[in-house]
Amino acid sequence: MRLLTFKGGVHPPGKKELAREQKIQIFPIPKTVYVFLSNHAGAPAKCVVKQEDRVKTGQIIGEPSGFISAYVHSPLTGVVKSIEKIYHPVHGKPMEAVVIEQTDNEEEWELLERKVWESSSKEEILEIIKKAGIVGLGGAMFPTHVKLSPPPEKRIDTLIINGAECEPYLTIDYRLMLENAEEMLQGILITMKVLSVKEAHVGIESNKMDAVQHLRKVFKNTPIKVHALKTKYPQGAEKQLIHAITKRKVPAGGLPMDVGVVVQNVGTIIAIKKAVVDGMPLVERGLTVTGEAITKPFNAIVRIGTPISQLLEAGGITEDAERVILGGPMMGIAVNRLETPVLKGTSGITALRASKPWEEKPCIRCGKCITACPMGLEPYLLNLLSSKKRYDDAVNNGLLNCIECGSCAYNCPSKIDHVRSIKLAKKVYLALRGGKK
Ligand code: SF4
Ligand code: SF4
Structure with missing residues (x-):
């Protein structure tokens, strides 16, 4: 074939x-959810609820605030406890989230037309x-x-x-x-x-x-x-x-x-x-809880805003867990706050045991990062130019085409973390030049 x-x-x-082999299970609705108004790429949604408001499951709590933006809905039936800034794992800074607490009432849905x-x-x-x-x-x-x-x-x-x-x-x-x-x-x-x-x-x-x-x-x-x-x-x-x-x-x-x-x-x-x-708005998603530091890995449908600590607990996280990643090990984001909530983009939570220390050594010009790069780039060069802050030169060598897949770092015998410097260089370049060469 x-x-x-x-x-x-x-x-x-x-x-x-x-x-x-683990069939998809329905994860219990948590007592409290933390729902970011920035649960999508683009402009954060505009909050349309206030503290003490009663909300149904599926009720709109955030409306799009731009062309690239999205609606956000309540993942449970309850009361808005607060609207506060909590650490956003993707943006790397505190951002507004609606904290909703479940009430004892039966779940009531607000469905779409x-x-x-x-x-x-x-x-x-x-x-x-x-x-x-x-x-x-x-x-x-x-x-x-x-x-x-x-x-x-x-x-x-x-x-x-x-x-x-x-x-x-x-x-x-x-x-x-x-x-x-x-x-x-x-x-x-x-x-x-x-x-x-x-x-x-x-x-x-x-x-x-x-x-x-x-x-x-x-x-x-x-x-x-x-x-x-x-x-x-x-x-x-x-x-x-x-x-x-x-x-x-x-x-x-x-x-x-x-x-x-x-x-x-x-x-x-x-x-x-x-x-x-x-007629169901996006209030839940499927994800995998897995990794060597999870004793009972599972696949489940989980409400958006569920703290990952509850998923790790259900998976039986081991005491020697060293790293928790939103997503998988290649492109996921390592988190150190276990109260971080599930986002619309969280496809998994991977908990790993301690690995050998990551010791970066000098580049030996072996070219293995070039062979691995699916975008045909020269990762060692991008890494060099990025670390020397030569952003325009890095862009001329394809910096913005990097898909941040991590294949170069995975293949590098010197354990050079190209992706870290490339990501940073992209951010700085876009902030300085607004994406225009
Ligand atoms: S992270 Fe970027 S430079 Fe490295 S292999 Fe992937 S696309 Fe190529
Ligand atoms: S794989 Fe690592 S050591 Fe080899 S050329 Fe690329 S950066 Fe240098």
Whole structure:
């Protein structure tokens, strides 16, 4: 069997066996949730509730405050205890969050307006997706209604569903593909209608062949093709996935829509189905709790705003746990505050035991970082230019094309953490130049 793939990349141990057999469970609704108004890429939502307000599950608590922004809903039925600034793991600074405490009353839902999508217009469906506060659940948290509204000059002909789940340890998308395939089918058909595309493709790494076979069976006689991809990191990065499936190359600095493609994650597609068909706003998401420092790894549907301490406790975190990561070890964010709440983009929580100390040594010019880079960059050079604050030179050498996948650092025998300096250089450059060369 020929497996589709891309150039570059690395083969970190998958570690999927820790949680892959664990069926998705419904995690208990926590007593208190901490819901960031910045639960998406773009401008934070504007708070529309105040302290002491009673809220239903699904009620809007934040409204979009710009073109790239999203609605935020209450994940439980209760009372707004406070609106306060708490540390945001993605932004790395305190940001406004609505703290909601559960009341003893039965859960009451405020659902979205429901429509028969087959006879609804694209605009009506897009409005439901927007009202549901759906964002990219793969981690980027880009508002989905914006992604599904490309400018008219960008002709979209292909929808790709990212089922690669190439990040080590994580298994939630795998479980969703096995357990929620019918919902996925409806979500894909709805999204195809919104984009007016005639074909859709699902890309899944070859370490999940049972999911490939299962979806091929469920999607039989539909315009959806399921592809087995080589198991290689970062197979699920948008540009690599698009190239593997369509052979189209997204230009440097460009977007998937520049080559007629829109990519959606498995969880996002199911959230679209739940919003449009069931009227459910995005108040929960699937995630994996896993890692060597977790004694009972699991996959679960969890309310947004649940403190990760409760998930780690349920997973039986060991005393020798050294690192807790939101997401997986390659692209995730290490957190040291265990009260950090689940965000819309939290695909997993990985707890790891102590590893050997990270001792950076001088570069030996071996070129292994270049071989690993899926974007065809020279990571050692970007690292050098970034650390010397030569940001313009770094940009001229492709700094802004780096997808921060960490393949270079993984492959480097001198344990040089290129990503740290690259990320910082990008931030400084964009702050200084506003993204303009
Ligand atoms: S330079 Fe960027 S894109 Fe290339 S391997 Fe390193 S992190 Fe990934
Ligand atoms: S892999 Fe590491 S040691 Fe080798 S060239 Fe790149 S930065 Fe230098």
